[in-house]
Amino acid sequence: MSNFTGKVVIVTGAAHGIGRATAKLLAGDGAQVVVADINDAGGAQVVADIEAAGGKAIYIHTDVGKHEAIRSCVEETVSKLGRLDYIVNNAYWSAHGNVEELSEGDWDRSMDIMLKAIFLFGKYGFPIMRSQGGGAMVNIASVHGLAADRRYGVYDAAKAAVINLSRAMALDYGQDGIRVNSVCPGWIITNDGAIEEKYLQRAASIYAVGRTGVPDDIAKVIRFLLSDDAGFVTGHALVADGGLTAQLQDSAANAVTAHLLAELGQQG
Ligand SMILES: NC(=O)c1ccc[n+]([C@@H]2O[C@H](COP(=O)([O-])OP(=O)(O)OC[C@H]3O[C@@H](n4cnc5c(N)ncnc54)[C@H](O)[C@@H]3O)[C@@H](O)[C@H]2O)c1
Incomplete structure (x- = not known):
């Protein structure tokens, strides 16, 4: 178990999904967590859950699509908690569509x-972080940063850029004791119950580990990258996708075809 006692971490998009799991995991390891989100009710619930488990957290309403909100989130963190050791850039919203379908506003807001x-x-x-002698940032990219999908152009472009911006920051700030890494998750089920079981099983059939991911799978990877155990790891894009991108495309196609045939066999 990592020990984050005395450390302060901002987790964006921490009211739900991967961010929520990360906030809870880090708080459980002693970190003081800033839950930064626009979902005030969800954020308050995460803070309440952390406190009920004996941890420390505050909620700061932060629209990460707005410059001023980010500046004031960092300022409020330091004024309320006294320091800032780690940042997890996880918040997510994206428009979807091909370039004709996307408006310029959709593109800009997503980016x-x-x-x-x-x-x-x-x-x-x-x-x-530099004034404190160091720190770490983890940025959540995606397997969409490694390959593209139909009607996902702005998401694919943003996530590929997240990987390379993280590398550039790692180079610029390594001498200051600041490490920057990114994580490329495969499909992580964050909306339990909203997806029909048969679709989940079809998706799972193309994952080498035989299942899609859960938020804790990624939270644990983020924790590792923030921790001192990863002290020699920077500029790295850590793929956490259950083997999805380890395979050739025909391997994935064969797996899902076999799964569909088995499904049909069961129906017959
Ligand atoms: N779930 C997946 O399958 C998956 C796969 C690969 C990568 N990712 C990445 O992981 C990260 C988390 O994804 P998730 O599935 O947990 O998302 P989610 O939709 O479950 O949660 C996203 C959170 O971001 C918050 N948010 C949205 N807009 C915001 C804004 N402007 N400012 C602050 N907060 C805002 C939401 O309120 C929500 O709490 C994202 O960066 C996503 O691209 C997710």
């Missing part, structure tokens, strides 16, 4: 939330 927010959290967060 602001998924990419520009990382630039701004670095701009305001790194000077504080």
Whole structure:
């Protein structure tokens, strides 16, 4: 178990999904967690859950698509908790569609939330980390940063850029004791019950480990990358996808075909 006692971490998009799991995991290991989100009710619930488990957290309403909100999130963190050691850029919203379908506003808002927010959290967060002797940032990319999908252009572009921006930041800030890494998750089920079981099983058939992911799978990877155990790891894009991208495309196609035939066999 990692020990984050005395450390302060901002987790964006921490009211739900991977961010929520990460906030709870880090708080359980002693970190003081800033739950930064626009979902005020969800964020308050995460803080209440952490406190009920004996941990420490505060909620700061932060629209990561807005410059001023990021600056004030960092300022409020330091004024309320006294320091800033880690930032997890996880918040997510994206428009979907091909380039004709996407409006310029959709493009800009998606890019602001998924990419520009990382630039701004670095701009305001790194000077504080440097003054404290170091820190770490983990940015959540995706397997969509490694390969593309239909009607996912802005998401694919943002996530590929997250990987390379993280590398660039790692180079610029390594001498200051600040490590920057990204994580590329495969499909992580964050909306339990909303997806029909048969679709989940079909998806699972193309994962080498035989299942899609859960938020804790990624939270544990984030914890490792923030921890001192990863002290020699920076500029790395850690793929946590159950083997999805380890395979050739025909391997995935064969797996899902076999699964569908088995499904049909069961029906007959
Ligand atoms: N779930 C997956 O399958 C998967 C796969 C690969 C990568 N990812 C990445 O992991 C991260 C988390 O995804 P998730 O599935 O847990 O998402 P989610 O939809 O479950 O949660 C996203 C959170 O971000 C918050 N949010 C949205 N817009 C915001 C804004 N402008 N400012 C602050 N907070 C905002 C939401 O309120 C929510 O709490 C994202 O970066 C996503 O791209 C997810």
